[in-house]
Amino acid sequence: MTEPLLTMNDLSVTFYKGRQAIKAVDQINFTINAGTTVGLVGESGSGKTTTGRAIAGIGPISGGDVLFGGQSIRHFSHAARKGFRRQVQMVFQDPFESLNPRQKVVDIIAEGIDNFHLATSREARLAQVLRLLTQVGLPADAINRFPHEFSGGQRQRIGIARALAVQPKFLVLDEPISALDVSIQAQIVNLLRQIQYEQHLTYLFIAHDLSMVHYISDKIVVMYQGRIVEAGDTDAIYHHPLHPYTQTLLSSVPQADPMLEQQKPVLHFDRQALDPTASLVEAAPAHWVLAQ
Amino acid sequence: MTDIVTVKNLKVIFNEGNEQVYAVNGVDLNLRQGETLALVGESGSGKSVATHALLGLLGKDAVVTADEMLYGETDLLQTSRRQYTHLRGQELGLIFQDPLSGLNPTMRIGRQIGEGLKVHRHVHGQALKQAVFAAIEDVGLADPALIARKYPHELSGGQRQRAMIAMALVMQPKVLIADEPTTALDVTLQAQILALIKAQKAKHDLSVIFITHDLGVVANIADRVAIMYAGKIVEVGTANEIFYHPQHPYTWGLLDAVPSSDDQRDQLFTLPGTPPDLHQPIKGDAFAPRNPYAMPIDFKKEPPLFQVSPTHFVRSWLLDPRTPHYQPPVTIQKRWARFAQLHAEQTNDPVVESQQAGGVPV
Numbered sequence: 001m002t003e004p005l006l007t008m009n010d011l012s013v014t015f016y017k018g019r020q021a022i023k024a025v026d027q028i029n030f031t032i033n034a035g036t037t038v039g040l041v042g043e044s045g046s047g048k049t050t051t052g053r054a055i056a057g058i059g060p061i062s063g064g065d066v067l068f069g070g071q072s073i074r075h076f077s078h079a080a081r082k083g084f085r086r087q088v089q090m091v092f093q094d095p096f097e098s099l100n101p102r103q104k105v106v107d108i109i110a111e112g113i114d115n116f117h118l119a120t121s122r123e124a125r126l127a128q129v130l131r132l133l134t135q136v137g138l139p140a141d142a143i144n145r146f147p148h149e150f151s152g153g154q155r156q157r158i159g160i161a162r163a164l165a166v167q168p169k170f171l172v173l174d175e176p177i178s179a180l181d182v183s184i185q186a187q188i189v190n191l192l193r194q195i196q197y198e199q200h201l202t203y204l205f206i207a208h209d210l211s212m213v214h215y216i217s218d219k220i221v222v223m224y225q226g227r228i229v230e231a232g233d234t235d236a237i238y239h240h241p242l243h244p245y246t247q248t249l250l251s252s253v254p255q256a257d258p259m260l261e262q263q264k265p266v267l268h269f270d271r272q273a274l275d276p277t278a279s280l281v282e283a284a285p286a287h288w289v290l291a292q
Numbered sequence: 293m294t295d296i297v298t299v300k301n302l303k304v305i306f307n308e309g310n311e312q313v314y315a316v317n318g319v320d321l322n323l324r325q326g327e328t329l330a331l332v333g334e335s336g337s338g339k340s341v342a343t344h345a346l347l348g349l350l351g352k353d354a355v356v357t358a359d360e361m362l363y364g365e366t367d368l369l370q371t372s373r374r375q376y377t378h379l380r381g382q383e384l385g386l387i388f389q390d391p392l393s394g395l396n397p398t399m400r401i402g403r404q405i406g407e408g409l410k411v412h413r414h415v416h417g418q419a420l421k422q423a424v425f426a427a428i429e430d431v432g433l434a435d436p437a438l439i440a441r442k443y444p445h446e447l448s449g450g451q452r453q454r455a456m457i458a459m460a461l462v463m464q465p466k467v468l469i470a471d472e473p474t475t476a477l478d479v480t481l482q483a484q485i486l487a488l489i490k491a492q493k494a495k496h497d498l499s500v501i502f503i504t505h506d507l508g509v510v511a512n513i514a515d516r517v518a519i520m521y522a523g524k525i526v527e528v529g530t531a532n533e534i535f536y537h538p539q540h541p542y543t544w545g546l547l548d549a550v551p552s553s554d555d556q557r558d559q560l561f562t563l564p565g566t567p568p569d570l571h572q573p574i575k576g577d578a579f580a581p582r583n584p585y586a587m588p589i590d591f592k593k594e595p596p597l598f599q600v601s602p603t604h605f606v607r608s609w610l611l612d613p614r615t616p617h618y619q620p621p622v623t624i625q626k627r628w629a630r631f632a633q634l635h636a637e638q639t640n641d642p643v644v645e646s647q648q649a650g651g652v653p654v
Contacts, residue, residue, distance in 0.1 A: 043478040043479075043480060043481075044449070044478055151566070152335070181334040181335055181505055182334070182505050182506070182507065182546060182549050182550060183334065183545060183546060183549045183562060183563050184334075185549070186549035186550075186560035186561065186562045187562045189560060190559045190560055190562060193558070193559065194559075208478055208479060209479075210479065211508070211550065211551050211553070212551060214551065214553065214555075215551035215555050215560070238553070248480060249479060249480060251483075252479040252480045252482065252483035253479050253508065254482075254483070254486070254506070254508030254509050254511060254512040255508055255511060255552075255553065256507035256508050256510070256511050256535065256547065256550050256552075257511055257535060258511040258512075258514075258531040258532055258535050259532075259634075260511070261508075261511045261512040266483055266487055269480070
């Protein structure tokens with residue numbers, strides 16, 4: 001049994017709009033084992049990005065807890081928090097918006113190295129940046145250029161290099177390929193898999209593109225209206241989806257296969273509110289579904 | 293089937309100061325009455341520019357030339373800006389990826405949908421109201437009276453996309469051009485919008501050009517598929533021909549970059565290199581530097597169009613009968629086997645080996 005690197009215990013995030021409380025994330029529980037990838041899927045507004053931000057320590061937590069290596073991230077000592085901030089990094093969806101346009105690539109990538117004093121000299125700092133560029137497949141002459149000089153795929157590589165600069169253990173990947181062309185998506189997914197294998201990284205892969213999630217994830221968590229409606233091993237979820245929402249979501253994904261698409265029934269999910277009293281039940285070993 | 297749109301040798305060059313960008317480099321395209329043609333390509337392949345040229349939407353910095361550009365009997369090369377405005381308002385509908393950029397934020401939805409009818413068709417009063425409500429209902433939005441009173445920002449993403457489709461369809465266009473209309477949507481919404489476009493197409497006998505880079509969406513919606521690379525169409529065929537009998541190495545690359553539902557590969561296929569710099573005219577086959585199957589001739593001479601079947605055309609030297617025998621990637625061989633099987637179920641004729649069939653360039 002591998003040790004869970006992360007454990008969500010009744011994690012909740014509530015936002016207030018005037019007096020109205022919106023439960024963006026409502027008491028969710030799941031674990032992420034070291035060295036694995038968990039795919040977090042759901043539509044806009046399902047709470048998946050809010051969950052990712054809470055786990056990465058850059059979003060609010062209203063209730064419950066997240067354990068990182070067995071320790072609560074809400075009750076860290078100052079030193080422990082600093083270590084956590086280094087070990088958990090986030091890669092964002094839009095490489096056009098998440099990189100500072102006025103900074104040179106070398107300074108973007110070295111930001112974490114500087115913040116955590118990971119280089120002892122200017123030469124060491126530069127050597128680290130060059131090594132990271134090689135790792136993500138960018139040329140060395142990229143260092144003195146600005147983000148706008150790069151394509152979308154290259155910018156996402158810069159974003160990944162920036163995250164890797166502080167030698168993290170865990171990456172929250174928030175829709176890292178949604179804004180990219182198909183063949184570039186494959187390049188980034190290949191790169192992420194290779195880095196994961198080489199550095200034994202753990203991923204939370206947040207996405208709405210379910211075919212890539214299927215390909216990259218060991219486990220899938222499906223969110224709807226801030227709650228988990230289904231969770232389990234990737235193959236179990238894809239081959240035997242149990243919750244009507246999961247079934248609709250999967251049937252909605254167009255496959256690159258015209259014969260299949262012509263025969264496929266389009267399912268409709270009755271978009272009513274979930275029963276607040278319903279809880280997750282283990283329908284099959286390690287396959288959880290919200291009771292209906 | 294008759295062609296409703298015919299484009300021959302379309303070229304678009306953008307003037308950027310002292311530089312030129314060769315965005316579209318000789319596109320031949322025909323849209324048949326009642327079909328959906330998917331135009332597939334990556335950013336910079338020229339798919340949007342080509343369709344914008346067709347619609348007369350390019351600015352003064354674009355030089356558009358073509359041997360022929362027809363909409364029905366109308367010669368689009370001789371069409372004035374004023375006539376184009378009229379055409380776009382009445383016959384050629386357009387929907388965009390981002391409904392917010394296609395909708396006026398300060399105007400109520402109902403007024404926007406009715407605008408074209410009022411201006412071009414002089415429909416007013418109660419008749420206008422009825423037409424607008426019918427259009428809103430037609431795209432699956434309940435309570436048209438309520439929706440008509442709202443502003444774009446008061447609608448959800450899916451409702452806005454439906455409202456924009458209603459705005460395009462209320463004029464009963466003959467041709468609908470859909471420029472990545474579902475790229476920004478969640479998959480469940482995407483499935484609904486695709487179903488809606490298909491239903492509307494059947495109901496109104498629309499001809500549709502659907503621009504996308506998502507091969508799943510293509511498989512769902514297209515009758516025929518044209519693959520674009522560096523401003524040219526490199527392969528065109530029926531959906532079955534493109535997905536199960538693809539011939540161009542670029543098409544192979546695109547298909548292999550998408551994981552299948554039971555993908556066991558450690559790494560997905562990716563094309564080496566980057567798309568060509570379109571600031572210079574390209575010598576030889578633009579795809580040659582990224583083509584694992586490239587031969588010396590690919591770098592020297594542009595391939596002609598080879599015919600594989602009456603509906604399937606490919607621009608690649610691989611189809612030349614003088615080309616030494618080659619094997620496509622295993623994943624593509626599997627697709628070919630499927631095609632042979634499909635073909636056998638439908639006719640008794642064997643599939644002609646493509647290289648022989650493609651012996652004659654057209």
